[in-house]
Amino acid sequence: MSTVLIVAEHLNGRLNAATARCVSAAAALSPAAIDIVVLAADAATIAAQAAQIAGVRKVLAVANPANAHAIAQVQAPQVAALAGGYSHVFGPSTTFGKDLMPAVAALLGVDQVSDLMAVEGSHSFKRPIYAGNAIITVEMPAGSQVVATVRTASWPEAAAGGSATVEAASVDATLPSHTRFIGLASASSDRPDLQSARRVVSGGRGVGSEDNFKIIYHLADRLGAAVGASRAAVDAGYVPSDLQVGQTGKIIAPELYIAVGISGAIQHLTGIKDAGTIVAINKDGDAPIFEIADIGLVGDLFQVLPELEQALG
Known part of the structure; x- marks a missing residue:
């Protein structure tokens, strides 16, 4: 029987929803046990949150000042040291997981399965290639340890209501001194995180300018949504690159995705294919985005969005 260790992603004392999505992927293996490891300077609060995820047997809380910041070179030796008794080690296919896993x-001496989107067997998985235009089945050698990143957009969050045991764990691993935390430069926002938001409003080249992008922010704020953008909008300098959605940006799966002034290049569609409801607003009725949209509105976004905001009350 499989046993799975999941590396928790967290920030500022809060567990990222990607961890619960990894639990759903692990559950598809019908394993004997699913455990979560939390690496932090003070792991107690985050471990308590992880223990509430249904289906988790226990949470390993690794408290170490070296884990105050998520540095892959520091955390990887600790995860590898804990992974010995597990058949599978999962992490989210987010910026955090793509850096760490x-x-x-490499430390465990195995190949990684990337963007796991479906489980066919204990060592057989499906993952997307060619910008999501094709799905391949990856077969790992029987009996080998599996290290994988989970395509979080393809899995629902595991339910809450669990009561896993929390265990303090110590790790005998040599941590590198050549890699250390210097500082973090990031945009601060009161809006939801783009990668885990349930609602997202995105703008594209059709918005026209950085100043015009305010109309996207206004609608997002009315809906309590995160803000995203197409690569064209990012390349044009309308918004920073951390808002980019798509193959070379962030892969997301919100319940509601509103695409404003986005034509729908295949690279962008790759990033939103798992969204629940896609709403497209574009003045070009032949835009590719309308082929995949659940609701499409042909019109000038500068007329439509104010009317939509007014209708919201």
Whole structure:
């Protein structure tokens, strides 16, 4: 029987929803046990949150000042040291997981399965290639340890209501001194995180300018939504790159995705294919975005969005 260790992603004392999505992927293996490891300077609060995820047997809380910041080179040796008794080690296919899990796989001497989107068997998985235009089945050698990143957009969050045991864990691993935290430069926002938001409003080249992008922010604020953008909007300098959605940006799966002034290049559609309801607003009735939209509105966004905001009351 499989046993799965999931590396928790967290920030500022809060567990990222990607961790619960990894639990759903692990549950598809019908394993004997699913455990979560939390690496932090003070792991107690985050471990308590992880323990509430249904289906989790226990949470390993690794408290170490070196884990105050999520540095892959520091955390990977600790994860590898804890992974010995597990058949599978999962992490989310987010910026955090894409940085950490390849280092874990290298230390364990195995190949990594990337963007796991479906489980066919204990060592057989499906993942997308060619910007999501094709799905391949990856077969790992029987009996080998599996290290994988989970395509979080393809899995629902595991339910809450769990009561897993929390255990303080110590790790005997040599941590590197050549890699250390210097500082973090990030945009601060009161809006939901783009990668885990339930509602997202995105703007594209059709918005026209950085100043015009305010109309996207206004609608997002009315809906309590995160803000995203197409690569064209990012390349044009309307918004910073951390808002980019798509193959070379962030892969998201919100319940509601509103695409404003976005034509719908295949690279962008790759990032939103798992969204619940897609609403497209574009003045070009032949835009590719309308082929995948659940609701499409052909019109000038500068007329439509104010009317939509007024209708929201």
